[in-house]
Amino acid sequence: MKAKGSVFRYKDNVDTDVIIPARYLNTSDHKELASHCMEDIDSEFTKKVKIGDIIVADKNFGCGSSREHAPIAIKASGISCVIAKTFARIFFRNSINIGLPILECPEAVDGISAGDEVEVDFTTGVIVNVTTGKTYKAEPFPPFMQSLIEAGGLAEFIKENY
Amino acid sequence: MTITEKILASAAGLDSVHPGQLIMANLDMVLGNDITSPVAIKEFPKFGKDKVFDKDKISLVPDHFAPNKDIKAAEQCACMRSFAKSENIQNYFEVGEAGIEHALLPEKGLVTAGDVVIGADSHTCTYGAIGAFSTGVGSTDMAAGMAIGKAWFKVPSSIKFNLKGSFKKNVSGKDLILHIIGMIGVDGALYKAMEFAGEGVASLSMDDRFTVANMAIEAGAKSGIFPVDEKTLAYLKEAGAKEPKIFSSDEDAEYDAVYDIDLSELECTVSYPHLPENTHLAKDSSSIKIDQAVIGSCTNGRISDMREAARILKGRKVADGVRCIVIPATQKIWKEAMHEGLFDIFIDSGCVVSPPTCGPCLGGYMGILAAGERCVSTTNRNFVGRMGHVKSEVYLASPAVAAASAITGYITDPEVFNEG
Numbered sequence: 048m049k050a051k052g053s054v055f056r057y058k059d060n061v062d063t064d065v066i067i068p069a070r071y072l073n074t075s076d077h078k079e080l081a082s083h084c085m086e087d088i089d090s091e092f093t094k095k096v097k098i099g100d101i102i103v104a105d106k107n108f109g110c111g112s113s114r115e116h117a118p119i120a121i122k123a124s125g126i127s128c129v130i131a132k133t134f135a136r137i138f139f140r141n142s143i144n145i146g147l148p149i150l151e152c153p154e155a156v157d158g159i160s161a162g163d164e165v166e167v168d169f170t171t172g173v174i175v176n177v178t179t180g181k182t183y184k185a186e187p188f189p190p191f192m193q194s195l196i197e198a199g200g201l202a203e204f205i206k207e208n209y
Numbered sequence: 210m211t212i213t214e215k216i217l218a219s220a221a222g223l224d225s226v227h228p229g230q231l232i233m234a235n236l237d238m239v240l241g242n243d244i245t246s247p248v249a250i251k252e253f254p255k256f257g258k259d260k261v262f263d264k265d266k267i268s269l270v271p272d273h274f275a276p277n278k279d280i281k282a283a284e285q286c287a288c289m290r291s292f293a294k295s296e297n298i299q300n301y302f303e304v305g306e307a308g309i310e311h312a313l314l315p316e317k318g319l320v321t322a323g324d325v326v327i328g329a330d331s332h333t334c335t336y337g338a339i340g341a342f343s344t345g346v347g348s349t350d351m352a353a354g355m356a357i358g359k360a361w362f363k364v365p366s367s368i369k370f371n372l373k374g375s376f377k378k379n380v381s382g383k384d385l386i387l388h389i390i391g392m393i394g395v396d397g398a399l400y401k402a403m404e405f406a407g408e409g410v411a412s413l414s415m416d417d418r419f420t421v422a423n424m425a426i427e428a429g430a431k432s433g434i435f436p437v438d439e440k441t442l443a444y445l446k447e448a449g450a451k452e453p454k455i456f457s458s459d460e461d462a463e464y465d466a467v468y469d470i471d472l473s474e475l476e477c478t479v480s481y482p483h484l485p486e487n488t489h490l491a492k493d494s495s496s497i498k499i500d501q502a503v504i505g506s507c508t509n510g511r512i513s514d515m516r517e518a519a520r521i522l523k524g525r526k527v528a529d530g531v532r533c534i535v536i537p538a539t540q541k542i543w544k545e546a547m548h549e550g551l552f553d554i555f556i557d558s559g560c561v562v563s564p565p566t567c568g569p570c571l572g573g574y575m576g577i578l579a580a581g582e583r584c585v586s587t588t589n590r591n592f593v594g595r596m597g598h599v600k601s602e603v604y605l606a607s608p609a610v611a612a613a614s615a616i617t618g619y620i621t622d623p624e625v626f627n628e629g
Contacts, residue, residue, distance in 0.1 A: 060395055060484060064592040069571035073274060073281035075248045087594040107396040107429060111590060112571070113331040115248055115347035136400050136431055137331055141347035191231045191361070201349050202255035209357045 048169045050127035050148065051177075052099035055085075055092060056161035061104050062111040063138065067120040069112075080116050081123035098125035101167065103159045105131065109138025115145060122147045128167050130174065130185070132156050143192055144201040150174065155183035211367045211464070212434055213402040215456040216342040220325040228366035228463075236266065237341075238320055239354035240328030242310055242567075243271040247288045248348035249329060253355060261296045262358035268300040268319055269293050270310040273567045278574040308539025308565035311335040311423060311507035316541055321445055322437045323454025327351065327360050332507050332589065334425045337434035338418035339441050340455065342402075344432045365431045367402040368393075369464045372409030374473035379623040381517065382417030383509055383587065383607035385470070386424040387478040391488030392468070399429035401465060404458065406436060409472045415444045416513040423508045424589050427485040477622045479585070480605035483593045491610050491622035501584040502527075502615035503596075504608050505536025505563070506570045509587035512542050514608040519551040521612035521623050527559035528618030533611075534576045536563045560615070572596045578603075585614040 065087040067080055074080065085092035102108075102121065108131035109117060118141050121129065129142070132153040142149045148169050155174045159165060164177040172185040188196065198204035210218065210225060218226040220234035241249055246269055261267055269289050274282035293301030300319060307313060311332050314320050322340035326333060331345035346360065354360050370389065390397070403425045405418075413421070418435050425433030435441070437455045445453055477491035504510075504518045515537055527533045535555050537543040543565060546552060555562055569576030570588040578584055578597030583604065586596065591603035604620060613621040 062590075062592045064571070064590065064595050068594055069244075069273075069573060072244045072571075072573075073279060073285060075251065075285075087599045107399065110395060110429065111331065111592060113329055113333075113345040113347055114244065115329075115349060116244075118347075119248075133396065133399060135396070135429060137345050137347060137426075140350060144347060144349035189231065201353050202252060205353050205357060206255070206257040209359070 049167065050099060050101065051166045052097065052101045052127055054159055054161055054163045054165050055100060055102050056159065057102065057104040059105040060107045060110055063109060063114050063117040064111055066109065066117040067114065072114060072116055075116065077119055077123040080120040084120040084124045093124065096124050096126065099127045100125060101165050102126055102129045103156055105156060106133045108134050110135035113137045115141045118142045118145055118147045130155055143195060146200045150185040152183055152185035155185065158183065211404060211458045211462040212436065212456045213342055213367055213404065213432065214364060216323055216325060217362060217364055226364045228364050230364045231361060232364060233359050233361055234325050236327060236354050236358050236360055237324035238266055238268060238326040239351060240268045240310060240314065240326065240330065240333060241351050242273050242330050243275055243282065243285045243289055244273045245329030245348045245351060247285045249351040249355065250288055250292045252349055252352040256352060256356035258356040261298070261355045264297050265299060266358065267298050267355055268314060269298060270302050270307055270313060271304065272307060272309050272565070273571065274573050275566060276304050276564060306540060309507045309510055309567055312511055312538035312542065315339060316448060316539055318448035318450035321450040321453045322441060323456055327354050331426045332423050334430065334432050335419055335423040335507060337422035337425065337432050338415065339445060340435060340437035342432055342434065345426060365400055365402045366465045367404045368398055369404045369406055369467045371407035371467060371469045372405060372472055373407055374409055374471045375412035376472050376475065379477055379609045380475050381607045381609065382413060382420035384475050384478045385472065386421045387480050387485065387488050387605060388475055390424065390428050390485045391478065393428055395427060395484055395486045396429040398425065401430055403428065403430045403433040405433065406458070410435060411438060412472065414513055415440055416511040419511065420508055427589060477607060477610050479610060479620055480591055482591050482602040482604070485591060485605060491606065491620060492624065494620040497604065497620040498583065498618060499531060499585050499614055499620065500582040501576060501578065502531065502533045502611045503569050503576055503584060503586040503588060504611050505538060506567065506588040507538065508589045509608050510536055510538025510542065512545050514587065515542065515546045515551050518608040518612040519554040521609055522558040522560065522616065523554045525558055525616045527615045531615055531618050533560040533615040534563060534569065535560050537565060539565050569596055585611050585620055587611050
């Protein structure tokens with residue numbers, strides 16, 4: 048599986064309150080959540096985002112609340128992948144569970160700027176910055192998480208195994 | 210092994226576990242609120258189970274936007290109510306008997322020492338205060354927990370905080386945890402367990418321990434945990450909790466880091482916008498003018514928090530132009546505060562008292578901020594737009610500091626009132 052798109056670049060500690068503010072949590076409608084994604088730190092995001100685009104951020108992406116609405120809003124916006132130096136743990140779990148591809152790769156993050164065209168191969172973990180021509184490699188997921196992803200998310204995995 | 214490793218090994222049916230190991234653990238309680246449960250309830254049928262794994266090991270608490278703040282919130286609460294009814298879930302709490310989930314569950318005796326708990330709310334780590342492994346997850350994990358009574362975990366490594374001494378007057382659990390987050394940062398304990406230990410633990414009230422464990426997530430931690438002592442056992446007994454399973458860390462347990470903290474050296478601490486790690490001393494913050502003070506939440510809405518605020522507010526008035534909102538976390542706390550005369554103190558000093566709700570903490574309702582407004586709050590997050598307008602600001606502090614600040618209209622260390 049591959050993704051290709053242009054990059055929205057954010058800094059450290061992007062929290063779930065800015066990914067999807069709590070004032071919109073009175074719904075769980077994916078499209079509605081997507082229409083407010085990132086609006087408190089980047090009012091241009093929802094206007095500019097195209098299907099396949101990629102979010103690249105520094106450390107601790109997704110810190111704060113356990114709201115699954117955050118990865119849902121990102122995924123429903125059309126974002127194909129989030130690359131960060133590190134992820135907050137609940138966001139990491141939620142992304143795997145709902146099938147939003149995420150990769151931890153500090154070197155790639157340092158070598159990618161806003162607007163760069165980036166290509167990601169999820170099977171190999173290879174990240175190519177098409178704009179600069181540089182290639183990076185993310186750590187692959189441990190086998191257990193790989194099997195969760197391959198099953199198509201937590202629900203399918205549990206249905207098959209329990 | 211550490212206390213955390215021992216609890217997880219037991220729940221996974223293993224003799225031992227080590228940090229980094231992936232396990233499937235049996236769950237003693239699965240929790241959801243009115244924001245996260247509707248998503249989990251929608252997902253539940255996808256797990257292929259006819260009914261929930263155990264109707265007595267699920268708790269559903271409408272608290273975030275309840276009492277219903279608007280039509281959509283009402284529909285989310287209705288979704289929970291109807292699921293609780295159809296699955297015969299007893300631990301669904303309607304507003305008349307409810308309150309903020311993380312104050313409510315321990316108070317109702319629904320969690321005990323040695324339990325493994327997941328909750329679709331990041332502050333589920335609160336129950337580490339009573340020696341349980343408890344952690345926040347998302348809605349899909351909650352749905353999985355409801356379906357099979359198990360969850361997968363990567364066993365966390367631990368960081369130990371060795372506490373000694375006891376707090377000075379006006380200093381409390383909130384100052385301790387803000388101090389720690391300021392020291393290690395908002396990702397200082399990422400993926401790890403924060404273990405609080407040492408002779409200083411004995412001096413902390415249960416309410417202080419709940420406050421400390423509650424904010425472990427604000428340092429990125431998976432969980433926070435306290436050892437079980439006489440205070441814990443007395444608390445569990447009074448709450449009518451089931452038999453505690455007492456685990457403790459071995460002498461030779463391994464830690465990623467050990468920090469020594471002398472409680473008697475701590476001072477009233479405030480986290481400036483927009484991260485809990487931006488800590489400063491309250492006494493150095495007296496030029497910061499506030500518009501609102503909020504005293505409540507799963508962090509600081511317990512009875513000792515109410516008493517502490519009332520102690521400072523008694524006989525004094527909230528400053529002109531300041532709104533002070535007091536929110537006891539549960540109906541039981543509300544009633545206790547009322548009978549102790551604390552509401553007379555709050556109302557005479559110019560505060561308003563709200564029914565239990567998470568409301569303002571996450572910018573839901575009951576105290577939303579306008580552009581440019583500042584709030585000193587006993588809640589747990591001060592992210593951009595957390596309590597309202599994206600250009601508003603939240604300063605995190607203890608109930609004593611919030612009350613003192615409400616009186617002067619500026620961030621204030623209660624020490625200035627010279628109460629000896």
